[in-house]
Amino acid sequence: MSQAPVGQPVATPPWVLAVKWLLIALTLAACTYLAWLAVEGGSWLIVTVVAFLAMSVLVVYSTRRGITMKYLLPGLILLALFQVWPIAYTVATAFTNYGDGHSLSKEEAIEAIQAQSVRPAPDSARYGMSVAIPEGEEIATAELSFLLTRPAQEGATGEHVVDGQELFVGTLEGLEPLPVEGVTLRGNGTIGAAPGYRVLTLVEANERAQDVSAFAVPVDGDLGIKAATGTQAFVGRATTTYNPDADTMTTLEGTVYVARDGNFVPQDGQGPALPTGWTENVGLDNFSSIFTDSTLRNGFVKIFVWNLVFPLLSVGSTFLLGMLLALLFNDPRLRGKGIYRSLLILPYALPIFVTAIVWAAMFNQDFGMINEVTGLNIDWLGDPWAARAAVLITNLWLGFPYMFLICTGALQSIPTDVREAASVDGAGPFRTLWSVVMPLLLVAVGPLLVASFAFNFNNFGLIYLLTGGGPFDATNSQVGNTDLLITFAYRLALESGTPNIGLASAVSIIIFLLVGALSYVGFRQSKALEEVN
Template structure:
C-alpha cells in the first residue's frame, strides 16, 4: 500500500505525519450493527423462549430422550446464528430442522412403533394399565354413606364438593387431586355445599340441561385419599355421591393383580398383559417390544394374511392401470390437439384440463353421488334407471375407481405430453418423413421413445403417488364393499394405504398401531425398490 493510499484512508482532520487516532476496541463491530442484527437477536430470543418452554415440558413429562434432543438443538441453533464462521449453516439449519422433525422423526417413530404391540388395550405404561384395571372393576361399597354433592368447576376442571356430617367439614377434590377439607364453605337446605371458596358451584339446572356436562360428571371419579385402595367418590345423578372401590389389589413388588373375591392372581407377562394361571387376561394392558411379531403376523396370521394379499394385488393393479390409462388418454389428446389444423385449440385444451383444476376429494364425492345405485344420475341418464350397484359390487366398484381416477388424472398427462411434444426437435421428424416413415412409424420409433425420456420419471412418481392414493379410495368407496365373512376392517377396493388406515383404528373400531406401522414400512420398502428399478430403466432410455 502506498503512502498516498494510507493518507487517503486517514480520518478527516488528522494532520499528515501524525499517528492514527486510537479507536475504541471493537468500534468497527458495533458501528456495523444494524436492523438485521437486531431482528436476528429478537428472533433468537423467541426461539430460545420456545425452546426453554419445550425443554421444561419434556422435563415434567420425563421424556428424557426428547429433552436431550431439544437441548442439543437449541445449543446448535444459538451457536450457528451467533458464530461468524457458520454462514452456510445459517441458511441450511431451518431446512435441516424441518427435515428432521417432519421426515426423519416420523420415519423413526413409525419404525419404533412397528416393533411394539401399541394399540387398543396397550396404550400406556404398566402403571396406567393397573390404574385402568382398578377403575374398570370399581363397585360401590356396600352400606356406603351417600354424601350430599355439589359439582364444582375451576375453568375447565370439574370436581366434587361433599359435606361430611360426621367431621362437620366440606371436602373438595378432582380427578387428579384427592379430597381435602376447605374452609369457609356454606351449605344449602339439603346439606350440600352451596358455595365453596375458590370454586364455582355448577347450578343444578345447568347440570340437567347439558348432556355433555352430565356425561363428564357421571364419568368423574375423585380419589378419597392418596391410597388408591381407599376408593373414590362417584355419582350417578349429580345430587349424591358414594364410595366406590375395586375388588382388584395391585402388588407393585410382585407385579401382580389379585381379585380379592375369587382369589385369582393375574401376573404381568412379557406381552404387556395381566394373565391368570388359567389363561384369562385383563382388558387393560401396556405396550412392550414384540420384535418382528407384527411383520410375521401380517404374512402368516389367517385373519390378516388373506385379505392383505388381495389388497396388495389390487394395489399394484390399481397403480399400474391408472398410470397406463391416464398416460395413454392424455397422450392421445395431446397428439390430437397439437395438430395446427384444429381450430380453437386453446379453448379445447382449457376445457380438457378442467378436472385437474378441481380438488380431488370434491370430485370423488361428486362421483360418489352420481354413481349411487338408487338416485345417481349415471343409472338414471345412461342405463334407463337400472339398479346397477357401481359401489356395492366388488368388480364394479373397482371399475368405478379406475374410471374416476382416469377422469381426475388424464389432464395432468395431457399437459405434460403436450409440452413434451412441442419440445421435440422438428428436424428429426422432418428427416423421418423424408426417409418415408409414416405416421405410425414416426410415433412408434421416434415420438414415443423421445417422450419416454422426459416423462418416464414422472410416470414413476405417478405410480408411487397412486400406490398411496388414499383420497380417491376413502372418498369414493371407503374401501368397500367388505370382504365376505372377513373379520378385518378391509374391503374389496382398499389399497394398502387405506387398509393401513382401517387397521390403525382411526376411523373407529379396534386400533392396532403396531401392525399398521409395520405395514407402512413394508409399503415404504416396496415403493423404494420399484422406484430404484424404474429409474435404472429410465437411464437406459436416455442412452437410446
C-alpha cells in the first residue's frame, strides 16, 4: 500500500469530508432552530449565545487549523452549560428576592394582580367558551382566542346564529361575530371546530393555563370577558387598577397600595400586601439575613457545626474500618479472599435511596429490627443525638466498602521489599504498619479522603431519605438536628411555607466557599505526603 511522502499532508477520504460537513450542517441547523425559538420567546441572551456557539463550531471544524480546539471545544461547551452557567445563575439569584410570590417581573405582576381582581359584573352574561389558536401555529407560542357561544336573544338572526346559539370570537382586539359556516357545536353548547382555528382540548389549554387566566376580551369600556372554568366565561370588571404615573394600585373601595420591597403594600400600613409580587435586586440582604436574623443565624451556626462534624466522623470511621478490613484480607495466608471481598462491597453496589429507606425502617422505635434485636427502646429518629448516631451508623455501612476498595488497591501497590526491609531493621508489625505502610497508603488515598469529605459535606441523599433533616425543635420547624447546609438550603427553597430561592442560593454560595476552602486546605496537606516517595 502506497504512503504519502514524508512532509506532505495525507489526503482525507471523500466520505470523511462528507460526514464532517453533514455533522456541521446538522449542528448549525439545530442552532438555527434554537435561536428561532429564543427569538419567539424574546430571549436575546440565548440568541447571542447560540449564535456564538454556531460560529465557533463553523470556525473550528471547517478548517484544518486549530487541532487542539477541535478536541477542547465540546468539553468547553459542556463545561459552560453544566458548570459555569449554573454557578453564574445561582450567584445572580442570591442577590434577588426570587421565590414564592416573587417569580414574575413587575409588569407581569401588575397584569396578574389586575387579572386576579376581575369579578363578574352585575347581571352579566355567561358564555360557553372554547380556547383556540390560529390554525397551523404552535400551541406554546400562538396568540389565544376565545370561541364563545350564548343563547340567542329573542328575534336574533343572521349568519352567526345557529341552533339558538349566537357565535362570537374574542381576541385582544375585542368581540366579533363568528360566521356559522363550518362551525361544529359540542353537546354542551361550546364550539368544537371552526374554520381557521384549532380548538384546544382541555389538556392542551392547561399547558397555557397562566395565559388563559390572564386573557381578557375587552367589551364596553372597562369590562372584559374572562375564563371562569375550562368551558365557561363571564363578563367581569377588574376591581384593582394600576396608576403608572404614581406607581400605585387602587381598589374599588379606594384602598391605595404602593410599591415596596417587591410587593404592593397598603399606603397606610394597615393590612396585608397584594398576593402577587415581583423579582427585584435586594443586594446583600439575603447574606445579611443569614447572619443577622436570630432564627436563621442560630440555626445556621448549629447546622454548620454538625456539618463539619458529620463528614469528619464519616470519613474517619469509614476509612478506619475499610483500612482494617483491607489489611486483614491482604494477608496472603487467608483463603477465599475473592469471595469475602465481593460480599464486602455489596453495600456499595446497592442504590443509596434503597439502603437509606431500609435503614430508616430498621431504626423505627416501635417496629424496627435494631431495637427488637438489641432489646433497646431508643427513639433513633426522634431524639437529636440518637438521630445523629443513626446517620453515622448508616453512612458507615454505606461508606466502608469504598474505603475498603481504595485501601486494598493501595496496599497491593506497596512493594513487599519495603516491609521486608522494615522487618530486617527490627520493626514489629505495628511499627511497620504505623511508620511504613500508613505513610505510603496515605500518599495514594489522601486526595480521595479529601474528596470523600467534600462529598459527605453535601450528602443530601442520605439525610433527606433517612431523617429528612429531623428531628425538629418545637420552636423552629425550619432547622433540623441532622440537617446539613444543603438540606437546609433545599428546605428554604422548596419546602418552607414561603419558599425563598434567593435566600437558598445565598446559602448555596456559602456552602461552595466553605467546601472550596476546606478542600484547598485538605489538598495542601495531602500534597505534603508526596515527600514520602
